[in-house]
């Protein structure tokens with residue numbers, strides 16, 4: 001096992017804006033360079049210099065067109081549009097790094113498992129085992145309209161499809177090619193032993209896939225599985241599949257409840273509950289002094305594009321927030337989109353108004369914003385790690401790439417001094433760096 005250290009993902013998107021809408025206008029911000037390969041190779045080098053486990057790429061299909069019933073606000077304000085496919089950045093970023101991992105988001109609603117298994121096997125080969133698959137089911141209705149499916153599938157039905165999707169992928173990655181199938185015996189003219197390559201013969205409700213897998217086994221076989229389910233059905237899916245889980249609950253109590261619930265559900269699947277790793281998002285805003293950090297925070301807040309944030313959140317929750325009174329309290333909403341996000345702001349002791357939610361969410365949606373000196377930011381991360389029991393963080397950038405560079409140059413030396421982050425990478429693959437294992441755990445349902 002790697003030492004018990006804080007693990008870090010940079011949380012970003014191959015687009016102008018991800019979850020800090022308006023920040024592209026911040027002086028010196030380079031988000032508009034997202035089309036430029038050298039922007040991403042610089043990001044990769046900086047993240048690896050900081051000892052990050054991975055760069056995590058969010059991705060969506062479709063346009064945020066729920067707010068005001070129009071796509072115009074999202075297009076005008078660059079709300080996750082325009083964006084490019086993240087998978088193609090991976091080989092370029094892998095080329096300039098040796099250890100950094102890459103988590104790529106793909107939707108089980110809009111692709112086919114045979115196709116996806118091939119894409120990830122290819123990436124895993126090209127990166128020497130440094131990829132993760134962030135499994136999403138997609139929440140935007142506008143995506144369904146683009147991909148020939150008519151109406152978006154219902155929330156729970158998307159998860160049913162996702163579960164079968166994963167079973168097909170696991171069979172292709174884990175069971176189709178035995179170890180040692182590739183013999184490369186030039187004298188005998190025999191590259192692969194056909195007796196060791198098997199069909200998977202999957203016949204299910206959503207997919208029929210005969211196999212065998214077209215790719216030989218890659219270093220990790222199954223990429224590291226990331227997931228972020230908040231609803232009851234989403235939690236069930238995460239407990240059965242995820243190795244690393246993204247946590248979006250905004251308070252420590254809600255995070256603890258989530259972690260305990262998922263670990264107990266994982267045990268119900270015969271898994272070792274401690275194998276699940278938990279990553280809340282965090283928005284670090286750091287300055288050499290508390291005053292400088294606060295000034296930076298103020299300036300970031302001034303650049304928040306409130307209407308753009310409401311367009312983003314309306315897409316997340318599939319509710320047109322332009323119709324609500326800004327001072328109205330958010331109530332529990334049953335939605336076909338992201339159930340967890342809206343309900344994080346609803347009910348309980350901490351009830352939010354629409355306006356408060358938008359202001360808070362402008363710097364990284366539901367994640368805590370931590371403002372302070374390197375020591376103060378490190379204190380906060382240490383507290384979450386030691387007292388709440390999370391395994392690490394998705395570090396969200398505000399100004400790009402300045403927020404990442406600040407974190408690497410100011411906060412990481414402080415964490416390193418406290419022995420809370422790694423001195424150097426222990427493993428060759430992403431899974432080894434996260435868990436010490438190269439392959440999926442033997443208690444994971446894919447291997448049982």
Ligand SMILES: Cc1cc2nc3c(=O)[nH]c(=O)nc-3n(C[C@H](O)[C@H](O)[C@H](O)COP(=O)(O)O)c2cc1C
Pocket residue numbers: 057058059060105135136137138139155228229230231232233234235246247248281337338339340341394
């Ligand atoms: C940190 C984090 C990152 C996410 N990234 C994406 C993404 O890139 N693309 C996407 O379609 N959904 C993304 N989601 C949404 C999740 O896949 C999922 O739909 C959401 O957490 C709601 O789960 P639920 O439907 O079970 O409530 C993300 C969620 C979280 C918390």
